[in-house]
Amino acid sequence: MRLAGARVLVTGASSGIGAATALELSARGARLVLSGRDQEALAGVAARTGGQVVPADLSDPSADPSADLAVRAGPVDVLVACAGEGWSGPLDRMPGGTAERMIEVNLTAHVRLTRLLLPGMLERGRGHLVYVASIAGAVGVREEAVYAATKAGLLAFAESLRYELPAVDGNGVDGNGNGVGVTSVVPGVVDTAFFARRGRPYTRRRPAPVPPERVARAIAAAVERDRAEVYVPAWLRLPARLHGAAPGAFRALARRFGRP
Numbered sequence: 001m002r003l004a005g006a007r008v009l010v011t012g013a014s015s016g017i018g019a020a021t022a023l024e025l026s027a028r029g030a031r032l033v034l035s036g037r038d039q040e041a042l043a044g045v046a047a048r049t050g051g052q053v054v055p056a057d058l059s060d061p062s063a064d065p066s067a068d069l070a071v072r073a074g075p076v077d078v079l080v081a082c083a084g085e086g087w088s089g090p091l092d093r094m095p096g097g098t099a100e101r102m103i104e105v106n107l108t109a110h111v112r113l114t115r116l117l118l119p120g121m122l123e124r125g126r127g128h129l130v131y132v133a134s135i136a137g138a139v140g141v142r143e144e145a146v147y148a149a150t151k152a153g154l155l156a157f158a159e160s161l162r163y164e165l166p167a168v169d170g171n172g173v174d175g176n177g178n179g180v181g182v183t184s185v186v187p188g189v190v191d192t193a194f195f196a197r198r199g200r201p202y203t204r205r206r207p208a209p210v211p212p213e214r215v216a217r218a219i220a221a222a223v224e225r226d227r228a229e230v231y232v233p234a235w236l237r238l239p240a241r242l243h244g245a246a247p248g249a250f251r252a253l254a255r256r257f258g259r260p
């Protein structure tokens with residue numbers, strides 16, 4: 001997918017990884033639709049990217065904010081599904097409604113949004129879907145069970161869609177190099193407001209947080225090169241692979257070296 005001239009909807013564009021991604025994509029010539037709740041922050045990103053602001057609170061299932069957002073965004077070539085919320089602590093102490101809210105924002109809203117945007121992409125024979133998941137969804141993390149489950153759901157959703165959709169490389173349904181690409185993004189610890197907002201700051205020294213701009217560059221490259229999955233930092237692929245290939249060994253190492 002050539003980003004120059006492509007119309008890209010970024011959810012979570014008001015802060016952190018989403019805002020950095022908007023700036024990176026804009027620098028590569030993309031036309032942006034910026035979504036989030038914080039209109040002042042969105043206006044700040046719009047001022048730097050020339051993007052169109054379409055505010056939406058994705059936490060309210062009764063109002064169907066995804067449908068409203070899809071209509072107001074119009075035809076988009078690329079969806080960067082980045083909006084997300086976290087909560088950390090023992091599950092039995094989680095306040096009522098927190099799980100439902102995280103599932104709604106992190107997973108359900110983006111599934112709905114995809115369902116609404118995909119027909120247009122298929123009709124135009126061009127599109128790319130990017131899901132910002134987390135290493136928590138790939139290996140599980142103690143005291144982040146629901147958050148990890150939402151991200152595991154996104155990873156399975158993306159992987160399954162990639163099998164289902166016409167491939168961009170020309171080996172797909174139409175054989176012309178048209179198609180809809182799908183990328184899972186698997187960040188580790190990123191230096192954003194995420195931890196403060198979830199109510200528990202990140203206090204470990206290792207792994208050291210990476211800047212959101214690094215995730216943004218990985219997302220832009222993944223869209224341009226149709227990558228199925230990107231880990232940021234790249235070494236995170238190793239624990240994810242170990243967890244998949246030898247879960248017993250992974251658990252033993254995790255017990256020995258601390259978290260997850």
Ligand SMILES: NC(=O)c1ccc[n+]([C@@H]2O[C@H](COP(=O)([O-])OP(=O)(O)OC[C@H]3O[C@@H](n4cnc5c(N)ncnc54)[C@H](OP(=O)(O)O)[C@@H]3O)[C@@H](O)[C@H]2O)c1
Nearest residue numbers: 012014015016017036037038058083084134189190192194
């Ligand atoms: N930071 C990390 O270490 C890390 C690691 C792995 C994965 N991730 C994932 O990366 C994504 C971006 O997080 P971040 O680190 O950039 O954190 P962030 O700075 O807190 O950004 C979160 C974004 O999600 C949006 N959002 C949250 N709740 C929303 C809602 N109900 N409706 C609409 N938008 C909502 C926020 O918009 P408003 O502020 O406008 O409400 C904000 O733009 C999340 O999906 C997160 O799970 C983060």
